[in-house]
Amino acid sequence: MPRTSPADGIRFAFGTLTALPVRVTRWDREAARGGMQCAPLAGLVVGLCAAGAGGVLTALGAGPLLAATATAAAPAALTRGLHLDGLADTADGLGSAKPAEDALRIMKQSDIGPFGVITLLFVLLAQVAVLFQLYERSWTEGAVGAVVSATAARLALTLAARAGVPPARPEGLGAAVAGVVPRGRALLVTALVVCGAAAAGAPLGASGVVRAAAAVVLALGAAEVLLRHCVRRFGGVTGDVFGGLAETAATAALVVLALG
Template identity: 40%
Template sequence: MSLGEGLRLATGTFTRSPSGQVTITPVTARWALFLAPLAVVPLALQVVLVGLTVEVGVPPLVAAAAALGVLAYGTRAMHLDGLADTVDGLGAGWTRERSLQVMRSGDVGPMGVAALVLVLLAQAAAMATLLSHGWFGALTIGAAVIASRAAAAVVCATGHPASEGSRLGAAFVGSVPPATASLLALTVTAVLLLSVCPVVLAHRDAPDVWAVARLVAAAAAAAPMGLWAAIVLRAKAARAFGGVSGDVIGAAVELALTVVLVTLTLGW
């Protein structure tokens, strides 16, 4: 029962898909964070389908922009909103109270706008690079979307407090044991490695050992690099805000996705 409620909570929290009423308990919160990558699989498949339009002549950059539009719509742009609010809060400086006030104001300041532009630009450029390789790249982008959602569990690991006044933070932060977060990191790494298997198999008849090794290394490193970036963000949030809030969770997902996509491009 907790697993099913956890999946419904993950679906309702990380996508715009309706999931019904769920009572949030520490157990359902833990399952929701663990199952977040699974909950976004339907959304990731939509991104792959959009990416596949490059096979019928759509320019990779156009397809990448459309894929980002699908992601924003499918998540109600809440991760992007969290990114903007978090960066504005981190840039407010002065005192913790001032940072929290800026974060909760609802307005997007110049630092938040700059963060959104730069992150979306990096994501679009990386996706376009991957999509220049056709359906191989589209499949890998879908895997990257799935892998990035593991960042939520990482920043909500046990031993880290929730930010004062954050309802989402109070519900989720501290609910995931470090061992569970590590298992999830290994799982999404395996997903990324599986996503590049078609490319590896394509080199079977005319093997290019260096190209294959570079591709596999990038796929293996992408998730750890993205999750490490989320951990760094969590540390900064702890200093600035006193803990992790819902905005920080969303920002961690966007940051992880960016780092994962950029890392993957290094292997192509």
């Protein structure tokens, strides 16, 4: 098999983590490794699109609430709701309090249970509330929030795919990407994203730099807590868990940006 190129990894990231028309040409461990390392790049593009949606509405005279709603809706549209669905399924699995095998079976069902509905409701409310607060300050703050939160969300996936994190099932997206990213490479990508977030916050002054960098770090902390709990409960990660991690990190990043 030919050596994996950077383009293979980028195609894997965009083809699996977004609904953009990108064709995945390779579906193997090497391509998955490159793809999960490029996950924050996919997040950056999603965040820029979300910021653009809010910016267009703001330019047309819409208020901060409508701009916030559009900004929160854009990532869902650009992923066909994949991460939100994963969040809901993970909440149902965890909330069931059943053994791992039964919880995983619940997560595979097509319907959404009460835990999933409640979790989706409050997560989306939190995202819109924070984005409204940021847009009320300025479009720039709302745009920074959209970009930083979306990038942090996909960075959480890079870390969740690090070596040593097992899959909960032998098949599915979780099994395809679990443990593919070397720990050193995951830390390098994390450092680059934190620096990039700090740069994104620069237009907001010194406090913006600190808040943007802190938002990424604390978002990863929140995602790591969920990751460890899921590994204990389910025996590893699944595609649904990855979706739950992304939405958890995105929401945590936004909350941090709203403070101060």
